[in-house]
Amino acid sequence: MPRQRDTAPTDQTRLLVAVGTDKHPFDRLVDWLTQWHAHAAGSVGLTVQHGHTTAPELPGAVPFLGHDALQQEMADADLVVCHGGPATILEARRHGHLPIVVPRDPGRGEHVDDHQQLFARRLGDAGLVALCETREQLHDALAAGLVDASRYAVAADPGAHEARRLAVARVGQIVDDLVARAAARPPRWPARTRPDRREGRR
Structure with a gap:
């Protein structure tokens, strides 16, 4: 059961990073996190769910x-960083987090299309992530979170969020299924135009 975020100061900030289960690696996010963690290791308790990305040399990497x-990691975390998957974002909010979201970029081989970018940008415009x-944006957000984790806390209200969570998760699954089917189909080439019979006549 989600709980209200505990924003009381502690000696260590608990940070969960989740890249999801997509088969594409997400080296960019993990690399950015590794660079940041080198300067913040003393004050952070880290859990990094890195998926199909090469395991980083970080504590708490799984x-x-x-x-x-x-669910337990989200309940225990002070800050959540995640990819742009709809279900992950809504789960984080259900647990009282304003998630710090880095959407996957298909141009970098991180996904098959740009639905995470479109979804995350829309939520960003609405102030929901x-x-x-x-x-630089990620490092700034994490630095701000270390100073005051309450900047990335929202009211945990499972009743209000459950219907929306299920709807968004379903939309995300439908999009993923459609993308997977499209990727499995052979390319459709336009029909070869019939050569002009007069071609070659002089």
Whole structure:
């Protein structure tokens, strides 16, 4: 059961980073995090769910978390950084987080299309996520979170968020299914135009 965010100061900020289960690696986010962590290691308790990305040399790095384990990590975290997956974002908000979101970029081989970017930008415009599309934006957001984690806290209200969570998760699944089917189909080439019979006549 989600709980209200505990924003009381502690000696260590608990940070969860989740890249989801997509088969594409997300080296960019993990690299940005590694660079930041080198200067903040003393004050951060880290869990990094890195998926199919090469395991980083960071404490708390795990490839995947089961559903219950992920829920517990979200409940215990002070800050959540995640990819632009609809279900992950809504789960983070359900647990009282304003998630710091780095959407996957298909131009970098991180996904098959740009639906994470479009979704995250829309939520960012609405103030429902802290959108970070550059290394500097992510590092600034994390630095601000270390100073005051309450900047990235929202009211945890499972009743109000549950219907929206299910709807967005369903939309995300439909999009993923459509993209997967499109990727599995052979390319459709336009029909070869019939050569002009007069071609070659002089």
